[in-house]
Amino acid sequence: MMYDDLSTPDDHSDPALDFELPRSKTSDTGSAPARHLPDREVPVPNSGAISVLHQWLDGDVSVAIVRASQGGNDAVDLWTKIHDEAETLRSRTTPLYVHKRIMDSLPDDTYRGHHPWYKRSIPMNPAVLIAGAVALFAIGVIVAQMVLK
C-alpha cells in the first residue's frame, strides 16, 4: 500500500496556497471576514476515512476499502458523480474555428527577416503570375532592342 508523502518540507511552505477558505453556502454567516488557511496541516475530523478516500482517488486502494470506512458510501457516490462529470470535460475538443481564428490573428512578418529574400517561397496566384509574365516580357523587349541596335 502506498501512502501519500505529505511530509516534505515544501508542503508547509507552498507559496501557491495563499487563498481564501471556500465557504459552504449553507453555513456561511455572511459577516465573518475571509479566513486564510494557515500554511500548515490542521487536524480534521475523521481523518482516517479522508485519508483512505484520497488513497482511493489516487488509485492506491480499492473502492471496497473506502466503502468500509465511516461515511465511505456517501463519499464514493459523490466522487463517482464528480468523476463522471470530469470524464465529460475530458472528451471536449477545441472547436475547429478556433484554429483558423488563431492562424488569422498571427502577424505575417514576425520571422520574415530571419532568412534572405531569395530563399523565401513565393505564393502562386493570378496576380503574381501576371506580374511575372509582364516582367519577363519587358526584359525580352529590352534585350531585343539591344540586340537589334
Place this chain on the structure above:
Amino acid sequence: MTSETSPVDQADLDQEVIRRVLNGSRDAFELLIVRYSDPLYRHALGMTGSPDVAEDILQQSFIKAYAHLSEVRGRFDAWVFRIVANACKDWLKNIRRSHISYEEDDQPSSYSTPEEELDRNELRTDLEVALAALAPALREAFVMKHVEGRSYEEMAELLRTTVGALKMRVHRAREALQHLLEGKYA
C-alpha cells in the same frame, strides 16, 4: 498501437516545426496548434468554466507563443502549457464572477433522457460554483489531476514544483469540494 509517437520523437518533430516557422514559414505554426490545442483547451475550460474564455485564452496564448518562439528551450508542449496555465490563473485572479457560464456551451448533449441531462446540468453547475470557490492553485491542481487525468509526476514537471506539494493541493481541493457538495449529493 505501435504508430503512436513517443514523447522524444514528438519533441524532435516540434523542434523541426519551430525551425521552419523561425525560417519564415508562418503556416507551419498551425501544425503545433492542431497538435496541442485540445489538451490546452481542456485545461483552460476546466480552469475558467467558460468555453468563450477558454477560446480567448487559447488564442492569446498561441499568439504569445508564436511571438516568442525563438525563446523555446526544451519541450514546446510544456512551455506552451505554462503560458496557458499562467493566463488562466491571471484570469481567475482578476475576474469576479457570480455564476458559471456553461450556458454558452453549444456542444451536443450525450445524455439519454431529459431528466438525466437536467440532473447532470445541475451537478455541473454546482461543481463549477464549488471549483470557483477554490484558490487558483488548488483548482489548477484538481483540474490537472481529475479532469485532465495527469499523473502527479507529469504535473510536477509541467508546473515545476514537487509531487508532495501537488498532492497537498489536490487533497485540499478535494476536501473543499467535498465540504461544499456533500450536503446535496452525498
